[in-house]
Amino acid sequence: MNRRNFLQKSALSAAGLGLSPLIGSSFQAVYGQTAPSNKVKVALIGCRSMGYADLNTFLDYPEVECVALCDIDDEWLNNRAADVQKKTGKKVPHLYKDWRRVIDNKDVDVVIIGTPDHWHCLPTIYACQAGKDVYVEKPLSNTIEECNLMEKAARKYNRIVQVGQWQRSDPHWDEAADYLKAGNIGRIRTVKVWAYQDGKPSLPVMPDSPVPAGVDYDMWLGPAPKRPFNIYRFHYNFRFFWDYAGGLMSDWGVHLLDYALEGMNAGLPDHVFSGGGKFAYPDDAMETPDTLMATYAYKDFNIIWDHACGINHGLYNRREGLAFFGENGTLVLDRSGWEVIPVVSDQKARMEAVAFKKGEGKGLYNHVGNMLSCIKSRELPNADIAIGARVAKMSHLANISCRLQREVRWDDANSIFTGDNEATALSKAYYRAPWELPKL
Secondary structure: OOHHHHHHHHHHHHOOOOOOOOOOHHHHOHHHOOOOOOOEEEEEEOOOOHHHHHHHHHOOOOOEEEEEEEOOEHHHHHHHHHHHHHHHOOOOOEEEOOHHHHHHOOOOOEEEEOOOHHHOHHHHHHHHHOOOEEEEOOOOOOOHHHHHHHHHHHHHOOOOEEEOOHHHHOHHHHHHHHHHHOOOOOOEEEEEEEEEEOOOOOOOOOOOOOOOOOEOHHHHHOOOOOOOOOHHHOHHHHHHOOOOOOHHHHHHHHHHHHHHHHHHOOOOOOEEEEEEEOOOOOOOOOOOOOEEEEEEEOOOOEEEEEEEEOOOOOHHHOOEEEEEEEOOEEEEEEOOEEEEEEOEEOOEEOOOOEEEEEOOOOHHHHHHHHHHHHHHHOOOOOOEHHHHHHHHHHHHHHHHHHHHOOOEEEEOOOOEEOOOHHHHHHOOOOOOOOOOOOOO
């Protein structure tokens, strides 16, 4: 039984469904089966950046039709409506500023969620409750508590939820992980994972300002604390503020740490120590660390995370990547491909080198294709919500340790930090009224 089949059967059993086919009105309506056009009807919530990249890729598949767009910013809502019409030749029939209108639209089969991280949880859960499948951007959520609720909803309502960790659909990543699992580089004691991003700039302190015309800022804040509008807390830069996201740790960490876990066939660690802060830009507007190193301690190996804003050269001259250090060689992996560098001892290589194997570079396209296939088959997708939840928690563990500036010990079975109320409090979601966490 391969990994994906095992996860699928485990999930179905846990849901009390056994292995029988999923039959019911919500499944019969899937994949446009009730529609004369037999189209997969998708809607996008959050139109500006990665959300539109996702939708644009969905529209590369001829069976997909965009039936609704939603954004709190009129500028991007109208721009993307024009972009979709230009690409497809068809006008988008529904434009919304309130995501709940998308959930209420019975024509929608699939919801793409491209919002800031703090807005991933509620639309995902309510879409699942409404019988819609979901493609949600990474990281899965902004807190560990939300991860658990989202995974529970996907299983309770039997929905396909694909997380935007598209490396899961880029074949060279699994090829490298399978090579490691076969023991080809010998016993691995250290995995180093890094992201050195000069594209994540310093944010000079800017004064608060009036809300731009056409922006529903209260809806943008949603469950996050009420704060004055500031351009550097909005759109792309939201990711550097704790109210909305987890900084570079959760932005890049979920992509790369996912394959540290996969290559080592590991779950979450028992304890984590993370240190970092605003070492490069101590006086700028960012709240999240511009520099951070985390050690995830396991019984017989460590995973080490290292990130830095404003630097563009990491290990092996790669901006981001992973290195698995085995007793016979080191496997280096990134988005471009993978290779193995032998250990040389006493002038003798302990294994044959593996020349660089280039990836095909179609990860996002393949990921969307996998989602569409799973909508029909009802098999779990490549980046099923359980995978997204696990690695999102991995990033939250490091951030929580860094914020407390001490080691934390994690009890995954009970989803709490062992004997640590302060850390556990940071794992929870605190919603601003009238928004509330769903009760499942």
